[in-house]
Every structure is written in structure tokens, then in C-alpha cells.
Amino acid sequence: MTPRDASDAPDNRWSDLGRPPLNGTALRRALVREGGLWTDVRIVQRTGSTNTDLAGLVTRENADEGTVLVAEEQNAGRGRLDRRWTAPARSGLFFSVVLKPTGVPVERWGWLPLLTGVAVATALSRTAGVDTALKWPNDLLVTVDGEERKAGGILAERAGADAVVVGIGVNVTLGAAELPVPGAGSLLLAGATTTDRDTVLRTVLRSLEDWYGRWRAAAGDPAASGLQETYAAGSATLGRTVRAELPGGRSLVGEAVAVDGDGRLVIATEEGVQEPVGAGDVIHLRPA
Template identity: 45%
Template sequence: MFNDISRPPLREAELRSALVDGPLADYSEVRVVEEIGSTNAALLEYATTGDGDRSALIAEFQSAGRGRSGREWTAPAGSQVALSVLIRPGAIHPDLFGWLPLVTGLAVRDALAGSAGLEASLKWPNDVMVEDGAEARKIAGILVEMTTVPAEGVYSMSLPAIVVGVGLNVSLRAEELPVPHATSIDLERAKQGLDPADRLVVAKELLRALAVRHDQWRACERGSGSVISDELYYEYIDACSTVGQDVRVELPGGETKTGNATRIDRSGQLVVDTGEGEEPFVVAAGDVHHVRRGSGY
């Protein structure tokens, strides 16, 4: 599997020491596997068999990795940090669930800054982008999925279990990028004359950042109970490059609309004004493309 000595495998024992057994103990479990179909699919299955809250699964290679809308997500072995985290939200109000992908985007952004010195923005809802002059290149993708599991004890109701998946490009070379508008940490650091990143350091920083942001998300339940906190809301607004942009939105079902992305509402949805005297439309799910005036997208 690891034929490229520049891409050594992650050391599970070191990750566990720092994140499971250490003083912070952010995770109940951290596992590293050499190959798997999909870390998200595996944790969705494990959710029904008793894996604990904050269990993390990292794969060196995914043979059936998935992005949003069922897209394939592939990368050479050892070139990414590809991980999923199981969250058992308990009694957290369902109105907050829609914010989890957006908050996860903030965590990936934090990890890029902390481990690699890279600044990134978020294209709604959670594409993590690195600006390169007039271009923006995708460096990470996020897929959040939910299932339900039977409650234990005398209660028969089902409880939610959420799996947060992240694929962060670390050492992909230009010829290995899946699409022209993708990039990797090492490619971006090379532009600045910096050495390649340490993938183990990136993985630790990403897991820690996810824990911090997910704690903030959970804490919203102790405030209003169903509304995102002002802190997270405005941090996301500041990080989101989509607000103020002309956009083309491909909605589920094949419908397409264009307009100006005026704001993100308190539910995490994108509000787009068509400029044609109609009421602004609200996007809960869909593919958003930033449009350059007069030059397509």
C-alpha cells in the first residue's frame, strides 16, 4: 500500500496517546485502518453496534470514498487525512443539526491555519477553499450524514447518530489532483517556499479543532436550545466567501437559479436575491457556484 516513502502511514498509537489517553481526552476512540470502503459508511454501521460518542476512524485509503451528492472522493494512499467522527448528540435540538456541516468547515479552516499556516475560506455550505489570486481552489471536502439507533433501557424511541466526514488533501501532487480546481497543503506551502507538512501533525490538529468546534456547537443547546450562538454565527459569516457573491445554484431535482447571495440566515441557509422583483429564495441544499460577472462561473 505504501510504496511512496514520502507518505509514511499515520501512527495510531501517537494519535491515541494525544487524543484518547492524554489530559485533553477529546475522543473516546481513535482508529487508523490501512484501507476501507468509506469511513463514513463504516461509522454509520458502527453507530448501530455501540461505538461511543466522539469515536474517530481514519483511513489511509478509501476505495469508495464519497462527497456530497454521491460524488466519488478518491486520493492516493497516505496523501490525505481522511477521517470520520461519530457524534451522538443526545437531546440537542434538531434545528441545530443543519449547522453542524458549517461548523465543521470552521474546524477544518482552524486546522489549516494551526498545522500548515494556510488561510482558507468557506464556500457555502462547507467547501474549504484556498484563494490563489483570482482563483479559489478546493483543499478539503465535508460530508455529514445522520442515522437513528434504538435507545437503550426502557425507552423505545430512536436516537440520532451523526457522522462527520472530512477529506483534507495533504500531499497530493499536481498530477494527482482529482479536478483542476483542487489543491493540497503541500502544493500551497510550496508556493510560499515552505517545506511539506507533517501529516501526523495535520491529523492531530484537525481532530483537536473538530473537538473544539463541536463543543461550541453542543453548547448552543445550553443557551437558546435551538439557535446557533452569535459567536459561531458571525465567525461563519466572516469565513464564508459566498456572501455578497453572484451565484448560480443547482437545486435538488435539476432546477437552476441565479442571483446574489445576500446573507446566511440563522438556520444556516443561503439567502439569494434574483434581482427580478421576486422574494429572495432560501437554499437549504444544493450546489453553489460563484459567478464572475460577464465571464461565466
């Protein structure tokens, strides 16, 4: 892939006045600075998956840490468990970033999707006025008409020996008739005070830079960096009765009581056993 900045392409600019294109020049001016995390912001009109494309850039060209790839439209976006993520062009934010957490033990890299969730939720609350909760391990939940809905997700994948590509998808202006599944939501439907994607993207990336910097400065220690406590405070999963669908076909039902130092969800069963879950699909069984 050779990414081409599509924000100024003459064949697409302002083709949908309700969903204007991102302004690549302004975003780079605002985000790329000496000594900052973000080193490049690339915008493409459409692609299959920004995670796949950016991972390719890492392995082929050793893309720098802080490279950001944004797609105005994804037609093969992926979530956890190879679930597909599709949305109309310019209706959301679909982007991936390269992180190279040198100095952080590899066993703590599992905190990166949770860290990203905290950063995104913080940014959406601050900028769009939308209270965003975190469903372990990587879903972003908003409230629409009193109902908990998924408005975004996060996917972190290793790329090469020293890099992680973190993909983020957020539904911004999807209307009710455009939702891919009944349980989906968007910032618009959640009553956002702004749906300007340039503003939201800038705030999300600045928040991610802040939290990533704190975490790295603490050598990835989730407690010392404040990440573990902040994640727990914003979790929609803790305190709920959940069912975890685990690898190998096993399921576990109980109360989600904690996120441990390794980022695993600790589930207390009726038998009095507390079992940490590091991978699997978690289903909320009752309202908070």
C-alpha cells in the same frame, strides 16, 4: 467491518518515505483523554468509505460518540450528491467521526457540516499556514497560483436515531500531476508550512472538539456560540454572485447575502426576492 489499526502493519510501514503512515499510538495518546470528546482513534490501511464503515459501527454496535475512523486510502469515498472522492494512498486525510449532540434540537443539527468547516479551516490556518475559505455548504477552498481550488470537503449523515457521522477529506501532499480534476488543490500546492499529517490531524480534531463543545454548550444556537459569525467571516460564498442548482431541476441566480439561523444560504435575486437555500449545488459565478 472490523477495523484494524494499520499504522504499525509490517507490510506497509514506510513503503513510501515521502508519505509515511500515520502514527496511531501517538494520535491516541494525544487525543483520547478523560473528559474529552475523542474516545477512540482507529486507523485502517484502506477502505471504501469511512462514513459508510463508521455508520455501520453506529447501527450495529452503537459506537461511542467521539469514535474516529481514519483510512490511509479510500477507494469509494463519497461527497455530496454521491460524488466520488479518490486520492493516492497517504496523500491526504480521510476520516470520519461519530457525534451524538444530545441536548441540541434536531433542527439545529444541520449546522454540523458548517461547524466542521469552521473547525477545519481554523486548524489549517493555524497549523499549516494555509488560508482556507468555506464554500457553502461543505467545500474547503485554498488558493493555488492565484486561483481558488477545492482541497477538501465534508459530508454529514444521520446514523441511527441519535448520531451523526461527519466525514472529512483533505488533500495534503497531492502534486499537480495527481489532481483528479483541474479545479482541485492541496495543502502542498497552496504553500503549506507543514504537510505532516499527524500534526494536521491532531490540530483538526482538537479544533473540532473546541467548536463542537461551544455549540453544544449553547444548545446548538449558532449565534450564541459564535459559529454563525465565524462561518460568515470565513465564507468564500457570501458576497458572490452564485447559481444554485436546486432539487427538482430548478436553478436560482443571485447574490449570496447571508447564512441564516438554520444554516441555509440566503440568495438575493435581481427581482428583489431573498430566498433561503437549504440543499443544492452552489456555483460561484464571479471572483470575490
